[in-house]
Amino acid sequence: MSLLWSRRILAGAVTLVAAAALTACGSKTSDESGAAGVTADVSGDTVKVGLLNSLSGTMAISEVTVRDSIMLAVEEINAAGGVLGKKIQPVGEDGASDWPTFAEKAEKLISEDRVAAVFGCWTSASRKAVKPVFEKNKALLFYPVQYEGLEQSPYIFYTGATTNQQIVPGLDYLKAEGAKSVYLVGSDYVFPRTANKIIKAYAAANGMTVLGEDYAPLGSTEFGTIVNKVKSSGADAVFNTLNGDSNVAFFKEYKSAGLTAAAMPVVSVSIAEEEVKGIGTQYLEGQLTAWNYYQTTPGAANTKFVAAYKAKYGADKPTSDPMEAAYVSVYLWKAMVEKAGAFDVEKVRTASDGITFDAPEGLVTVDGKTQHIAKTARIGKVGADGLITEVWNSGKPVAPDPYLKTYPWASGLS
Amino acid sequence: MTVLFGQLFTGISIGAVLLLIALGLALTFGQMNVINMAHGEFIMAGAYTTYVLQQSITGAGLSLVVALPVAFVVAGTMGVLLEVLLIRRLYARPLDTLLVTWGVSLMLQQLARDVFGSPNVQTRAPDLLTGNVALPGGLTIANNRLFILALALAAVAALTLALRLTPLGRRIRAVVQNRDLAAVSGIPTARVDRTTFFLGSGLAGLAGVALTLLGPIGPTMGTNLIIDAFLVVVVGGIGQLKGSVIVAFALGVLQATGEYLTTLSVAKVIVFVAIVAFLQWRPQGLFTLRTRSLA
Numbered sequence: 004m005s006l007l008w009s010r011r012i013l014a015g016a017v018t019l020v021a022a023a024a025l026t027a028c029g030s031k032t033s034d035e036s037g038a039a040g041v042t043a044d045v046s047g048d049t050v051k052v053g054l055l056n057s058l059s060g061t062m063a064i065s066e067v068t069v070r071d072s073i074m075l076a077v078e079e080i081n082a083a084g085g086v087l088g089k090k091i092q093p094v095g096e097d098g099a100s101d102w103p104t105f106a107e108k109a110e111k112l113i114s115e116d117r118v119a120a121v122f123g124c125w126t127s128a129s130r131k132a133v134k135p136v137f138e139k140n141k142a143l144l145f146y147p148v149q150y151e152g153l154e155q156s157p158y159i160f161y162t163g164a165t166t167n168q169q170i171v172p173g174l175d176y177l178k179a180e181g182a183k184s185v186y187l188v189g190s191d192y193v194f195p196r197t198a199n200k201i202i203k204a205y206a207a208a209n210g211m212t213v214l215g216e217d218y219a220p221l222g223s224t225e226f227g228t229i230v231n232k233v234k235s236s237g238a239d240a241v242f243n244t245l246n247g248d249s250n251v252a253f254f255k256e257y258k259s260a261g262l263t264a265a266a267m268p269v270v271s272v273s274i275a276e277e278e279v280k281g282i283g284t285q286y287l288e289g290q291l292t293a294w295n296y297y298q299t300t301p302g303a304a305n306t307k308f309v310a311a312y313k314a315k316y317g318a319d320k321p322t323s324d325p326m327e328a329a330y331v332s333v334y335l336w337k338a339m340v341e342k343a344g345a346f347d348v349e350k351v352r353t354a355s356d357g358i359t360f361d362a363p364e365g366l367v368t369v370d371g372k373t374q375h376i377a378k379t380a381r382i383g384k385v386g387a388d389g390l391i392t393e394v395w396n397s398g399k400p401v402a403p404d405p406y407l408k409t410y411p412w413a414s415g416l417s
Numbered sequence: 418m419t420v421l422f423g424q425l426f427t428g429i430s431i432g433a434v435l436l437l438i439a440l441g442l443a444l445t446f447g448q449m450n451v452i453n454m455a456h457g458e459f460i461m462a463g464a465y466t467t468y469v470l471q472q473s474i475t476g477a478g479l480s481l482v483v484a485l486p487v488a489f490v491v492a493g494t495m496g497v498l499l500e501v502l503l504i505r506r507l508y509a510r511p512l513d514t515l516l517v518t519w520g521v522s523l524m525l526q527q528l529a530r531d532v533f534g535s536p537n538v539q540t541r542a543p544d545l546l547t548g549n550v551a552l553p554g555g556l557t558i559a560n561n562r563l564f565i566l567a568l569a570l571a572a573v574a575a576l577t578l579a580l581r582l583t584p585l586g587r588r589i590r591a592v593v594q595n596r597d598l599a600a601v602s603g604i605p606t607a608r609v610d611r612t613t614f615f616l617g618s619g620l621a622g623l624a625g626v627a628l629t630l631l632g633p634i635g636p637t638m639g640t641n642l643i644i645d646a647f648l649v650v651v652v653g654g655i656g657q658l659k660g661s662v663i664v665a666f667a668l669g670v671l672q673a674t675g676e677y678l679t680t681l682s683v684a685k686v687i688v689f690v691a692i693v694a695f696l697q698w699r700p701q702g703l704f705t706l707r708t709r710s711l712a
Contacts, residue, residue, distance in 0.1 A: 059535040060637070067536055191682060219681050222641070224632030225434075227427035227562070228676035234557075235420040248537050252632040255542070259559030261549045281633075283539055285547065 043142075044117035045346045049092040050085075052077070052336075053112035055123035055133070060100025061222040061247040065325065066125045068277045069147060070095065071316055072326035073122050076333035079311070086337045087346070094118055100247075102132035109133040113142045119346045120145060120336050122329060126221075126246060127151060127194040134159065143348050145336060147329035149272060149294070151197035152405040153416070157352065161375045162332040162367075163325060164295050165405045166201050172380035173242070173270050173293035174205050176395055182239035184212040188229060188253065189244035191218035198244050198272070200416060201407070208412030214238045219245065224252035230260045233267075243271040250274055254286040264289030270382075275323030279389050287385045294324040295378045296364035297391045305363035321390065322363075331362045335369060335376070366400060375403030419556050424677050425670065430562040432669025433569040436662060437627055438642045439649035440572055441620030443661040445496075447650050448593045449613055451504055452511060454518040456646060457639025458525035459618045462495055463488035463625020464634040465533060471540050478543030481626070485568075488622035496618020500611055522639065529636040537635035546630060561630040568627055572620060573662055579616075580658070589613050593656060652692055654702030664703055668692075 044051065054073055056066040077091045085091060094116045096108040105124065112118050113136065120143040124130045127150050137144045137158040144159045152166040177185065187202060189195025199216055206213050214236040217229045230253070233241060245253055250273070257269070270291045276298050279287055298309060298321050308330065312322050335358060340346055343354035356371020368377045377400040383391035407413035438460055445451050467484040474480040499521060507514045546564055549557040580586035591599040592609045600606050628638070649668065653660030668688055675684030696702075 059530065061537075061635075063536045064633075191680075217680065220685075223681060224641075225431060225681075227430060228424065228673055228681070231420060231423040231427055232677065235423070248633040248635070251537075251539060255547075255561070255631060256559070258547050259549055259561055261551070261557045281537070281539055283541060285541060 043119035053121035145332035186238040195244035276321035428670030428673030432666035436665035437624035444617035457643035459621035463622030492622025493619030537633035654704035
């Protein structure tokens with residue numbers, strides 16, 4: 004009968020699925036025709052901008068909120084008369100949590116839609132995938148998420164934190180709190196691996212011991228072993244660079260193993276208010292986060308931002324750091340264009356230095372040399388209501404230093 | 418030592434998860450020989466059932482208890498629909514069955530995306546299941562994993578007893594061993610097929626409920642599980658439940674050991690290499706069904 008026959012078919016099917024996945028990974032946009040750079044189409048009374056976020060897949064939990072806040076900024080700017088007299092016309096694409104898809108969609112936004120700038124990307128893997136596309140076409144990307152630093156592309160503006168504005172303050176805080184040893188847990192891709200390299204260099208110079216380092220494949224939901232290792236290490240704290248839904252499984256396992264925020268706090272750099280809601284305060288109360296903005300950050304600009312966001316998307320929707328950075332990035336682009344008096348990419352870049360904006364997180368200033376922005380570092384604690392309250396801040400905006408040149412312990416890194 | 422026992426339990430609990438997701442497949446693929454690529458989506462249906470129930474039943478514990486039978490029926494019904502509408506017409510055409518059910522799986526994923534949205538959703542676990550049992554020596558065993566282990570073992574026991582002792586079980590085994598002879602003996606094979614499919618798919622729904630205790634619920638969760646489930650059944654030997662049980666726990670412990678000694682990604686590779694090597698040695702799987710038929 005067909006016992007072996009169906010087995011053979013099954014084997015074939017599995018090979019097919021695997022092959023399809025491999026091809027998807029290998030496919031790259033090989034179109035070199037745009038090497039001279041594509042100019043944005045600004046002939047009409049509107050100017051197109053691209054919105055590139057994952058609306059599906061494992062990263063959607065985070066990236067959908069970024070898309071929402073970019074749309075909010077676009078609407079506010081349009082209501083106030085637009086940019087240089089032109090209304091912004093957003094063109095949205097779904098990166099689908101798949102890095103080659105990001106590159107493809109970026110190419111489409113630049114070459115077909117001829118947008119003036121693109122706002123989006125979350126994971127460093129997606130940013131690395133689109134970077135050559137933007138550099139080849141000499142087009143602009145505004146990247147709104149904290150990342151691992153050690154990068155400076157002339158065609159990317161980094162409006163999230165670099166390491167010295169987030170990870171280093173996070174470590175400084177742990178050190179001040181008396182943590183002598185840490186355990187590193189992260190997703191297996193570029194951001195956590197680079198971040199952990201930096202953390203290890205910091206630890207070596209500051210008398211901290213790194214007791215272990217573990218990576219889970221992106222999207223992984225089996226954390227039994229990692230939590231077991233963390234627990235038996237007896238570390239003073241855990242530094243968590245997991246991304247996306249893996250955090251749900253990790254914190255469920257963490258609590259199940261009897262580990263608590265009081266005994267072994269976890270500092271997370273990818274968990275903001277939206278993720279807290281998704282994971283559940285049941286699992287996160289008391290845990291620490293390192294960011295530059297919280298919904299609870301005081302100031303008139305933030306009160307206005309939070310109110311506008313809730314009015315548009317619902318009273319139960321929290322605001323978070325990457326959302327704020329994405330919102331701010333649209334306003335920064337507007338200020339650059341207005342200072343330059345044109346949408347031309349090179350003119351916008353030249354005009355960028357020194358542009359300031361009274362952001363919800365406080366005053367931010369664009370550093371034209373690194374194309375990063377100076378921002379205040381804030382450590383927060385997750386409360387029972389799901390909001391994060393600040394327990395420490397840097398007092399003033401920290402100048403961006405993506406290559407950590409001003410930190411002697413980081414000399415061997417880049 | 419504590420770590421060692423901790424890891425052993427982690428391995429057993431990974432095995433329990435594997436067993437739960439593979440058990441239904443052991444029935445539909447193992448017994449009926451139907452390659453159902455949509456099996457993972459039945460697991461997803463079970464998980465979303467838990468989520469939906471939790472929207473209306475506020476008590477996390479009660480909603481979980483209610484979810485178990487409801488998810489079984491929901492996923493089972495989906496299975497019967499699939500069997501009646503499509504698979505029944507394709508029994509002699511395994512390749513077409515595979516393609517058709519793969520298509521169904523993609524459609525169900527999109528349906529979940531349209532109904533529940535792309536971002537994954539979460540359920541609240543009852544307080545009882547977020548704690549742990551502390552054993553002497555600092556060893557703790559997570560309650561949710563104990564629950565899953567118990568659920569998996571209970572499902573295996575119930576299924577084994579049903580197959581051995583009930584008239585329905587005898588009919589299922591008769592059809593598996595020799596369909597033609599069973600048919601001439603007066604067994605309504607079509608109805609037996611439908612019931613088998615209901616049970617197998619229902620078990621997938623049960624697995625879905627259990628998985629909500631460990632991780633998020635999303636439209637693609639089934640895809641991530643289906644390969645593991647097929648591996649367990651193929652390595653265990655088609656047509657045999659005990660093979661699937663042993664292999665699920667063996668793979669779980671191997672995975673946990675690999676994870677502990679190397680990394681999560683490398684552990685996965687180790688498991689795959691071990692499976693390939695094993696199937697080279699025993700292509701028919703751990704156990705084979707001996708029948709008098711010559712097929």
